[in-house]
Amino acid sequence: xxxxxxxxxxxxxxxxxxxxxxxxxxxxxxxxxxxxxxxxxxxxxxxxxxxxxxxxxxxxxxxxxxxxxxxxxxxxxxxxxxxxxxxxxxxxxxxxxxxxxxxxxxxxxxxxxxxxxxxxxxxxxxxxxxxxxxxxxxxxxxxxxxxxxxxxxxxxxxxxxxxxxxxxxxxxxxxxxxxxxxxxxxxxxxxxxxxxxxxxxxxxxxxxxxxxxxxxxxxxxxxxxx
Numbered sequence: 001x002x003x004x005x006x007x008x009x010x011x012x013x014x015x016x017x018x019x020x021x022x023x024x025x026x027x028x029x030x031x032x033x034x035x036x037x038x039x040x041x042x043x044x045x046x047x048x049x050x051x052x053x054x055x056x057x058x059x060x061x062x063x064x065x066x067x068x069x070x071x072x073x074x075x076x077x078x079x080x081x082x083x084x085x086x087x088x089x090x091x092x093x094x095x096x097x098x099x100x101x102x103x104x105x106x107x108x109x110x111x112x113x114x115x116x117x118x119x120x121x122x123x124x125x126x127x128x129x130x131x132x133x134x135x136x137x138x139x140x141x142x143x144x145x146x147x148x149x150x151x152x153x154x155x156x157x158x159x160x161x162x163x164x165x166x167x168x169x170x171x172x173x174x175x176x177x178x179x180x181x182x183x184x185x186x187x188x189x190x191x192x193x194x195x196x197x198x199x200x201x202x203x204x205x206x207x208x209x210x211x212x213x214x215x216x217x218x219x220x221x222x223x224x225x226x
Contacts, residue, residue, distance in 0.1 A: 029101030117150035
């Protein structure tokens with residue numbers, strides 16, 4: 001019986017006392033997207049480390065014998081390529097379209113049906129000190145008011161934080177990347193905004209992976225910034 005509970009606990013189902021399968025489908029896609037963004041950042045940081053602390057900030061480094069203006073162009077192209085890709089990936093995670101696998105959609109669904117994440121399901125298959133640890137973690141992360149299930153205020157607050165942190169990125173991507181807006185009013189977000197948004201995505205993914213897969217962990221998710 002414990003093994004069955006653990007499988008149900010990690011995979012969801014159609015019963016009234018467990019999260020629906022589409023939450024897990026969304027989580028899987030979100031994990032893929034955010035993990036890719038974080039891996040890209042790790043590669044970018046490695047590139048910066050190999051080329052000096054000002055790489056990606058200071059302009060051209062003509063040590064290879066190329067004219068300075070050519071080095072500047074190559075450097076600017078690479079910087080733009082990374083940050084445009086990162087901004088676009090962040091934008092995908094705050095897409096509200098019902099056809100998308102975004103973090104925004106998962107948070108919306110969980111806020112709409114919080115009773116589908118009950119503490120009894122979260123604790124299923126655990127016992128002893130592990131059960132006590134999970135119960136305390138559930139109260140701290142999802143149910144501080146002791147409803148016995150997810151407090152809808154939790155995903156709503158996380159969604160509000162996510163929307164606020166990515167508003168400038170979303171606006172810039174919509175006007176300059178996904179659409180050729182004739183009268184754009186946004187400016188490219190600074191690298192610090194991109195990094196802050198990636199950190200937030202990593203933190204929220206780890207949080208909701210734990211809430212939906214308490215026996216499976218966070219899958220090695222890391223927001224390391226070097």
